Amino acid sequence: MSTLVDAVVGHLELLHSQRKLIAQMYVSGHVVRDEQNAKALSQLQQIRAIRLNETLKDSYRLSPTVSRLLNEASYRSRNYGVSADFGKQLSRLDKLLEDFSEAYFDGRGEDVMLLQDEIDLTLFEISEEMKDFLLHVRAAAENNFGNVRTYREKEKQNLHYLEQLERIVEALSQFDDAALLESLGSSEREALEALYQGYILDRLSSWRSTTADITRVLKLYLHKLRVVEPRARRLRALQMYLLRHPEYEVRDPDEYPEIPDWAYQYEPMKLRLDLDFGRQEIRDSLADVAKNIDRSVAVPTKERRPGTPVTEAPPKAALIKGSPLVVVSQRLLNEAAHSAAPMSAARYFALAPETQVLDQESCMMCFLALLDKQVKANAQIVRRLQIELVSINDDDRLSGNVIIADVTVCKR
Structure with a gap:
């Protein structure tokens, strides 16, 4: 262990x-070899921190690993810089689990510890890569892909990340796959199951929620790009034309031989009359209108003297009909109050003439609301x-929803 620690310390030192040379190489993209930096470049090349630049003679550039590290340190984002390909990590995890079980049953304790550390590191990498991916895409979506300028580039990046999010959804469904969870439930993998629970399963709900939110934002922004961008292009063309032709004047409406198509794009302005009686x-004009109004025959009102009875028929009683769902629900409860045998609400709604033509799932939802x-x-x-509530997913302990299929009622 001390030898490994010394090697890491020496690498970091x-x-x-050579921090200034590395920073110069990161900012400029490459560094040309000369007498002053030749020794330093050779040392960095020996520890694989830099690579030979094939496109320029005697020049070097940073290795991809060091570049990614500095990108995270400087919050520098790259176009299409992250990937949602978690299939390789899951395939590697399956192989590591198989090797772990073989080493456990063969009694190779040292290999068991090494493989457990390897699995722990793999799960940590999957968790962190998922978090970094979602954080990167959320930041890009909320900034409207500010790292690119044109609408075409923004649309391409939007489509790219939407495709990546679809792969994320597939990966999330694989993380809680029944076969994988069952394989982790074996006795020799008890410690690995705890690691998987902490790194993956406990964060699945948060990842799913974040993925759904980002997908909604990206689709909304994509709609704006496809709808707003063509109109913005036309407005910019009109602006450029007006700048080049300041003498341009809008034609009078009477000069058009017929109403053009663009005039029908929006509803015309509604006019409201404001009468000025001072004119x-x-x-x-109002006096002329009043003269042409036909006179109606005045109907004399019927006067009633106090103390005189009026012989009028009493008003008919109005029969207020309730909703079919409410009527059938109340009838079901009344019948169930006198029945010792449990009565099925779903069967009752399916046979009742008022509700048998309705959607049965909607009937059950309304009955549950009325009952509550x-x-x-x-x-x-x-x-x-x-x-008694009858659910159809009692055996699914991972589900957060209780799906009610039927309700049975009877006399207490």
């Missing part, structure tokens, strides 16, 4: 001693009933 011509309202109100009919 060499990088630190004599308006008063004269009466339970909260402590209604008398509910106190006389025994209510």
